[in-house]
Amino acid sequence: MKKLTALILALCLLLGVAGCGGSVPAESELGAKDIVILFTSDVHGGIDSGWTYSGVDVIRKQLIVKGSSVILVDNGDSVQGEPLATMSAGSAVIELMNTLGYDVATIGNHEFDYGIERFMELVEMADFPYISCNFNMSGKLVFDPYIIKEIDGTKIAFVGITTPWTLRSSTPAYFMDQDGNYIYGFMQGNDGKDLYAAVQKAVDEAKAEGADYVVVMAHLGNVGEHKPYTYEDVLANTTGIDVLVDGHSHDLDQVEMKNKAGKKVLRSACGTKLEAIGYVRITPEGEISTGLYKWDNDENAVEVLGLESVMNEACQKAKEELNAALAEVVATSKVDLLTKDPASDVRIVRNQETAIGNFCADAYRHISGADIAFVNGGGIRRDIPKGDVTREDILKIHPFGNMLSVCEATGQEILDALEFGACAWPAEFGGWLSPSGISYEVHTYIDSRVQTDEAGMFVGVGGEYRVKNVYVGDEPLDPNKTYTVASHNYMLQNMGDGYTMFADNVFTQDSVMVDVQVLIKYITEDLGGVIGEEYAEPQGRIIFVEEKI
Incomplete structure (x- = not known):
């Protein structure tokens, strides 16, 4: 049955028809002797989402069968996101991109999530080159x-551009020397003029080297x-670019300007996570067009x-290695950090205030360097039991893949x-805050005067x-002073649990690290792999005052 279905897809691709939740270009769009540039972007470790890497492989091979010459490129943010990547x-x-046979990649902001040294190690692992006309050192x-x-005989130049927003959407310290410069x-x-000049310089040099077409990645x-x-x-603000294939904002827009x-x-x-595979078609007559192979099935x-592809086995092997990695012990806890009261089962x-809440909030503050931090109670899903702590234990605490922001x-x-x-105390509330770097009293004899709209915002x-x-x-907290606040994007930017007060503020760090990585980095680097007695009990960060004095 699998072989039959794969054959059906192959025929769909050859004949240019849509079905089974996917859509492919019409026959007149992609033909023999075309040069076809397939591109992916913002995969974020989602190797088995949407078309999957197997789908990329099958589509490329069917285009080759039709007589097209195919180049496969990636526009960044591939190595971060899903647990397999993190x-x-x-x-x-x-390793999977090597197996798939990418020809070239550009650098996204999340390529730096593990630090520059680690990214350079990944570059060395890659069988394909990374390019960027604006990432520089001194x-x-x-x-x-x-x-x-x-x-x-046709020369195609690929020019890479990395968003300068990376300095804000990654960890700033990664780009500094020891003195903070x-x-x-x-x-x-x-x-913006420096960026435009860098792009123009690369385009002009590529054309001077004989490029017939310039494709910006x-x-x-x-x-x-x-x-x-x-x-x-x-x-x-530039000239000489024939087509720009883009990423970063996870959109599917096809634009002419x-x-x-x-x-x-x-x-x-x-888009993102292989919900679509983009293509650029260059005909023998020099006509250029773009489009998408979309996947619309859950x-x-x-x-x-x-689908049958060499990538099936490669992806399965990667997932098996992930399971082994999740079982790896990364720390030891000398105490139990609990989300529930053992006697009442109340969350x-x-x-x-809880020890596990303090631990999570401390991780955000220490890793980010912010003045204060907080984590919502609804975002802390599992206990940390006394004893060995595995990567899977950490993943279960923060399973949502939220991103550290400041x-x-x-x-x-x-x-x-x-x-x-x-506002909801004593009832449970997913938006209850576990704080770090800040302490306060809750005078419970005062009824909450918080006002929300119909949606609870x-x-x-x-x-x-x-x-x-x-x-x-x-x-003492100064109402007129400006502080830096660390949490995750769900709370600060997406108004999760109804927190509207931060969404329009200035962000000094924008989605710089996935939540699981924040906790692991804090445990292994700041705590030396040991969650100690300091987290045995709450630390008096939140004091309840039941009667007016």
Whole structure:
């Protein structure tokens, strides 16, 4: 049956029809003797999502059967995200990309999630080159800005661009020397002009070397707040680019716009986690078009279509190695860190200070360097039992794949957050805050005056606050002072549990590290692999005052 289904897909691809939850280009779009550039982006370790890597392999092979010459490229953010990527610090994904036979990749912001040294190790593991025309160390490019591939006498230049937003959306310390000075950069200066100049230089040099076509592999995206570093900004301020394949913002937009000289340029993006595979078609007559192989089924292509590919076995092996990695002991805990009261089964992590809540919040604060941190009780899902702690134990604590972020916030905004967190007490509330770097009292004799909208989102406080005597370290909270606050993107940016007060603030670190990695890094590096007696009991960060004095 699997062979039959795979044959059906092959015929679909050859005949150019859609079905089974996927869609492919029409026969007139992709033909013999075309040069086809297949591209993926923002896979985030999702090797068995959407089309899967097996689907990429099958599509490429069917195009080759039709007579097309195929180049396979990736636009970044492949090595971080799903447990397969995180638990191997990216190496499992690189090995699969080697097996699949990628020709070239550009660098996304999340390639740096494990630090620059680790990324350089991944680059050494890769059988394909990484390119970036703007990632530099002390003004000198770290990678080649472009490569040229020649197919039947046609030279195609691939130019890589990495978003300068990386300095904010990764861990800033990774790009600094020991004195806190930036030594790595992304041509982020001069209101975008430095980036545009770097791109133009790479394009001009590639053309001078004989390139017939210039394809930009960008990790830029279309997020408005990332201006002046979006694909629109780059294309509007450069010339000579024939097509830009893009990533970063996880969109599926197929766009036609004009460059600085008024010439048409195509831009194509393919979403995330293999929900689509993008293509650029260059005909023998020199016509250029872009499009997508979309996958619209909840189940992946291997499950639905029974695809047969060398990638099936490779991905299965990677998942087996993941299971072995999850069983690896990464720490020892001298104490039990509990989410529930053993006597009552009440989820105390949702209505009082707990050792496990303190531990998680401390991890966010120490890894980020923020003034304070907090974690929502609903985001802490499992205990840490006394004894050996495995990677799987940590994954079960934070199973959602949220990302560490840091924003600036006034003391008043922080006070509002603490008040909102305590609004449901004594009932359990997923938005109950476990704090680090901050302590306070909850005066439970005061009824909550928190106001929310119909969706339960925080609007304001219509009376006396229950939360009082708030201290940041040893200093009273100043409502007018600006502090740095660490948590994850669910709370700070996505208004999770109703926390609306931070979403529009300035973010100094934007989705820099997956939550599981935050905990593992804190345990192994800051705690030396031992969760000690300091987490045996709550530490008096939250004090309940039951009567007015």
